[in-house]
Amino acid sequence: MxxxxxxxxxxxxxxxxxxxxxxxxxxxxxxxxxxxxxxxxxxxxxxxxxxxxxxxxxxxxxxxxxxxxxxxxxxxxxxxxxRPGRRPLRVDVLNRRIKVAELVRQFHLACPDVQLDIMTLGPDTAATVAAIAEGGVDATFRAVPAGELPGGVVSTWVYDEPHELLVGPRHALADHTDVSLHELAEHRVWMPDMSPATEWGGYYRELAAEFGLTIDVDGPNFGNEAMLDEIAASAELATFVGEGSRYFWPEHYDLRRIPVVDPAPLYPHFLVWRRKHPHPALALLREHLVPDRDSRRTRGVWLPGWGQTGIRADSPGVSAP
Missing domain, CATH: 1.10.10.10 (Winged helix-like DNA-binding domain superfamily/Winged helix DNA-binding domain)
Structure with a gap:
């Protein structure tokens, strides 16, 4: 009609x-x-x-x-x-609890005139990148190596997120100020219902193989609140959380977030966007998010194979599979 x-x-x-x-x-x-x-x-x-x-x-x-x-x-x-300039900048994050969601919130505070539409498209990275290429989304944060991708999509490194071990007060590591990956080989890391097909599933599979970790994915995932309940009451359960991720629990749980070191595993976050016809505000987001590549930590850290883009192979202290 x-x-x-x-x-x-x-x-x-x-x-x-x-x-x-x-x-x-x-x-x-x-x-x-x-x-x-x-x-x-x-x-x-x-x-x-x-x-x-x-x-x-x-x-x-x-x-x-x-x-x-x-x-x-x-x-x-x-x-x-x-219509560029009249619609919100559409940005996808895996969930609103992780560090990159906070980075986008900081961008909003710095540029309040930019209208934002925060989306959570789910774990299918290939489908999300395709949505970027088709113009359904303006930007996303995914485990995609830096460089040119099919469909005129571009990826660049944004942030390396350190890990912490989350334990209850009865856990053997509860009083440690930090914990090494080699120490963790003697303990079970519980990440219920983590699918190996997801990008974080591949990351932890690579990490476990490199350092002999036992990552337990058994059991259904009833949500963060239920997981925190069980960790607080257990002397054995522990899980990985990102240093910048947001979790909240009752004070009496007395949960501890312990930095993981020697080497420190880093989860690389990459900003992905479409080169052709970008949203006018995308340049502001990139300027706010993307730091100088020279600021990447290269000593005493571990990165997955796909996360080492831009780091020289001979950089000292970078552990790789």
């Missing part, structure tokens, strides 16, 4: 006469008449009857009018959704 015909129909209703509608639309009265006739032909009904006082709606015209107005409103929303 031609929206211009619908717009003409609504103009006639609002102005009351074909001539006034033509003046409002900036076209001839003949053009208005032709558009209305074409719309009536498509609908198979009469929308107006002409009277001495102007154009009166038929019963079918009355029934069609609210839908016509909604069609025009939907068209305006559709245009606004894709």
């Amino acid at each position: 031609e929206l211009e015909f619908v717009r003409t129909f609504v103009a006639v209703v609002d102005e009351g006469r074909f001539q006034e509608a033509a003046a409002e639309l900036g076209v001839s009265q003949q053009a208005v008449s032709k558009r209305v006739v074409a719309l009536e032909r498509e609908l198979g009904v009469r929308l107006f009857t002409r009277t001495a006082r102007g154009a009166a709606l038929t019963d079918d015209g009355v029934a069609f009018l609210p839908h016509a107005r909604e069609l025009l409103a939907a068209g305006e929303r559709a245009v606004a959704a894709v």
Whole structure:
């Protein structure tokens, strides 16, 4: 259905006469008449009857009018959704608890005039990158090596997130100020229902293989609150959390977040966006997020194979598989 015909129909209703509608639309009265006739032909009904006082709606015209107005409103929303500078900057994060979500929040505080639409598209990285290429999303944070990707998509390193071990007060490591990966080989790390198909599943599989860790993925995941309940009451359960991730629990749980060191495992976050026709505010986001590559930590750390983009192979202190 031609929206211009619908717009003409609504103009006639609002102005009351074909001539006034033509003046409002900036076209001839003949053009208005032709558009209305074409719309009536498509609908198979009469929308107006002409009277001495102007154009009166038929019963079918009355029934069609609210839908016509909604069609025009939907068209305006559709245009606004894709017009650069008039729609929000759409940014995907895996969840709102992790560090990169906080980085985006800090960007919002620094640039409050930029409208943001924070999305959580789920764990399928390939589907999310495809959404970037198709223009459904402006940017995402994913475990994608830096460089050019298919579909005109670009990835660049943003942030390396250190790990902490989260334990309850009864755990053998509860009073440690830090814990080495080699010490952790003697303890079970519980990450229930972690799918090996996810990007973080691949990360922890690589980490466990490198340092002989036991990562237990058994059991359903009933959510963070239930997991924190069990860790607080256990002398054996522990889990990994990102240094910048946000978790909250009752004070009496007395949970401890212990830095993991020697080497410190880092989870690399990469900003992914589309090079062609980017949102105007994307440059501001990139400027806010992307630091100098020379600031990357290279000593006493461990990075997965896909996360070492931009680090020289001979950099001392970088452990790699």
